[in-house]
Amino acid sequence: MFNKKINSTMKKLVNVIAVSLLLAACEKDQSLPSDQVAVAKRALSASEEILKANLDQTASIVADIIQDETVLSELTLISREGREFFSLPFRDLFDESKGLGAQFSTFRKRLLEEFGSVTSKGPDQAILAEYLANNDCYLYCPYPSCFYPRGTRAYTVAAHPIDNDEENIGYRYEGKKKIEVLVNERYTDRYQVFLIMPKDEDKEDSKGLSSSPSKGDPVYEVRVGKIRCADYCGGLFEGTLELRVTRGYPTFDASTEATKGNFTNVIPIDYPRDYAKAAKNNWTIYCDGGWFTQNIIWDSNWKIEKVQQCILVYEYDKQKEVSVGATVGYKPDELSSTVTATAKTTYSGDFLGISEWDRQWFYATNTNPGPYDERKDGWTVRRTCAVLKLTTPARTIN
Numbered sequence: 321m322f323n324k325k326i327n328s329t330m331k332k333l334v335n336v337i338a339v340s341l342l343l344a345a346c347e348k349d350q351s352l353p354s355d356q357v358a359v360a361k362r363a364l365s366a367s368e369e370i371l372k373a374n375l376d377q378t379a380s381i382v383a384d385i386i387q388d389e390t391v392l393s394e395l396t397l398i399s400r401e402g403r404e405f406f407s408l409p410f411r412d413l414f415d416e417s418k419g420l421g422a423q424f425s426t427f428r429k430r431l432l433e434e435f436g437s438v439t440s441k442g443p444d445q446a447i448l449a450e451y452l453a454n455n456d457c458y459l460y461c462p463y464p465s466c467f468y469p470r471g472t473r474a475y476t477v478a479a480h481p482i483d484n485d486e487e488n489i490g491y492r493y494e495g496k497k498k499i500e501v502l503v504n505e506r507y508t509d510r511y512q513v514f515l516i517m518p519k520d521e522d523k524e525d526s527k528g529l530s531s532s533p534s535k536g537d538p539v540y541e542v543r544v545g546k547i548r549c550a551d552y553c554g555g556l557f558e559g560t561l562e563l564r565v566t567r568g569y570p571t572f573d574a575s576t577e578a579t580k581g582n583f584t585n586v587i588p589i590d591y592p593r594d595y596a597k598a599a600k601n602n603w604t605i606y607c608d609g610g611w612f613t614q615n616i617i618w619d620s621n622w623k624i625e626k627v628q629q630c631i632l633v634y635e636y637d638k639q640k641e642v643s644v645g646a647t648v649g650y651k652p653d654e655l656s657s658t659v660t661a662t663a664k665t666t667y668s669g670d671f672l673g674i675s676e677w678d679r680q681w682f683y684a685t686n687t688n689p690g691p692y693d694e695r696k697d698g699w700t701v702r703r704t705c706a707v708l709k710l711t712t713p714a715r716t717i718n
Contacts, residue, residue, distance in 0.1 A: 361483040368482050370442035371518055374451055375479035376489075377441070379516045381434050381448075382459070383477040383491035383498060386514070390426045392475070397423060398459070399512070401466035401606075406560065406592060407517070408459040410452040456519035460559060461512075462593045466606060468512050478503040479516040486555030505556045508597075517559060521638055540683065542619045545711035546696060548610040549591055550599035553635035553670050561591040561635055564669060565710075567618060568630035581645075583632070583665040587616055599707075611696060618712065630676045633704045634669040644674055673704030686714055 364372065385391055398408055412418040413428055421428050432449060440451035451457075465472070478490030490503035490513065503513055544565055553561050565587040571580050591612055597603075599610025618631075632644060645664040685693070686700055694701035699711040 359484050359486045361481075364483055367442075370440075371455065372479070372482040373441040374448065375457065375482070375516045375518065377438065378448065378452060378457070379477045379479040380491050380498075381431075381438070382514065382516065383475075383493065385427065385430045385434065386475055386477065387493060388426065388430065391430060394424045394427050395461075395514070396465070399461045399465050399514075401464050403461075403464060406461055410449070410457050410459070411454075414449055414453050458517050460515045460517045462515065462556065462559070463508055463512060463597060464594055465512060467594065467597070472512060474511050476501060476503060476507070476511050476513045477516065478513060480518055480557045482518065484555065485557045488557065503556070505552065508556065515557065515559075517557070520559070539621060539717055540619075540714050541617065541717045542712050542714045544587065544589070544614050544616045544618050545699060545713040546608075546611045546613050547589060547591065547710040548599050548612065548708070549596055549635075549672065550610060550707040551635075551672070552593070552596055552600070553672075554637065560593055561596055562637075562669075563589040563591045563672070564634050564636050565589060565618065566632050566665065568632065568665070568674075569619075570627075570629070581664070584619075587618065588636075589614055589616070615713075620717070627680070628676060628678050630674055631702075631704060632665070632674040633672040633708050633710075635672060636669045638668050644671070671705075672708045675702070675704045677702075682712075683714065686712065 386395065395408075397403065398406055408420070408424065413420050413424060414432070435447055435449040438448045439445045440448045446454075474492055474494075476490045476492040478488050481488035487502060487504035489500050490507075491498055492501050492511065493499070501507065501511075507513070547563065547565075549561060549563060552558075567584045568581055569584065571582055589612075592607070595607045595610045595612045598607040603609055619629075643664065643666045687698065689695050689700040694709070696709075696711050699713055701709050702712055703709050
């Protein structure tokens, strides 16, 4: 009887151990968060494979160099709160005439020492420093140190993966041991990262509205004051969000009495990624809660009789082409009825909404929000979609 109890107890113990080992094995095999989906990766050309290898080699070297406290102190110029710039081009760093050597003297010296003994990958091998400069590569810090607990020392360096924009292997030191980690947007919630980036893709030729206001009684000037985007519009390695704002408006031909819809030139806004993170997390202190100041002229000929217009916002991405239209309207005089037309445009990017606004309503409510409207700096907050907000300050110029 006693032996049976021992055998029964041993059997239960074995079962508990087996279940524990099974759970441990499951946890070990599950290297990504449970809600992580497989990232789509595209095939690379031979030149892209070389670029990928050189960027990764650079990331590993920079991870070693930033263990130097003096180097980290210099890099606060691109990682601190209130920074004036977010990236450091290797071309400018290595070119003494650019003057960056004085600000990043130790970092520059250490890089050149390390790169001096390292040749780039590919058939046209050169010193790695030369490759990075010739290919317009740069060091980028997406999020400032103020986003992390004070005294954080676990800095990670990762290269752009080239085959996707969402994740790549990066390098971080734990004590004196360098480890490989998976760097993506979730990872940046815990660890500050520096990214080694390739040349930015060629951007569309976009310019802000520059036409002179026509004379009238009265004429208003409207600006894009502050803008807030609570969306990353892509992966971590896409860098700064390239927001685009364009206005649809009506034109009236008196000879034919025909109304046509047109869009103005595109206004480019490089929206910092740390502002997007502050907006997504509904932070109120960091980055003004995601509100990024622009103060760019949107319409310098705002007349009440041009009744209805629209505003379109998107994030530029040359891989995606979208067509969109909205209704605009014109009222030649008080006795005439409003004539409407459709303004259409095609753009490359991620859609962030389009809104049709009656000009008289817009101007009347710009400083007098309704009961459910938000206000920022005294101006009514406008929306084109759930994640995109902006203010549109106006003034009379004639």
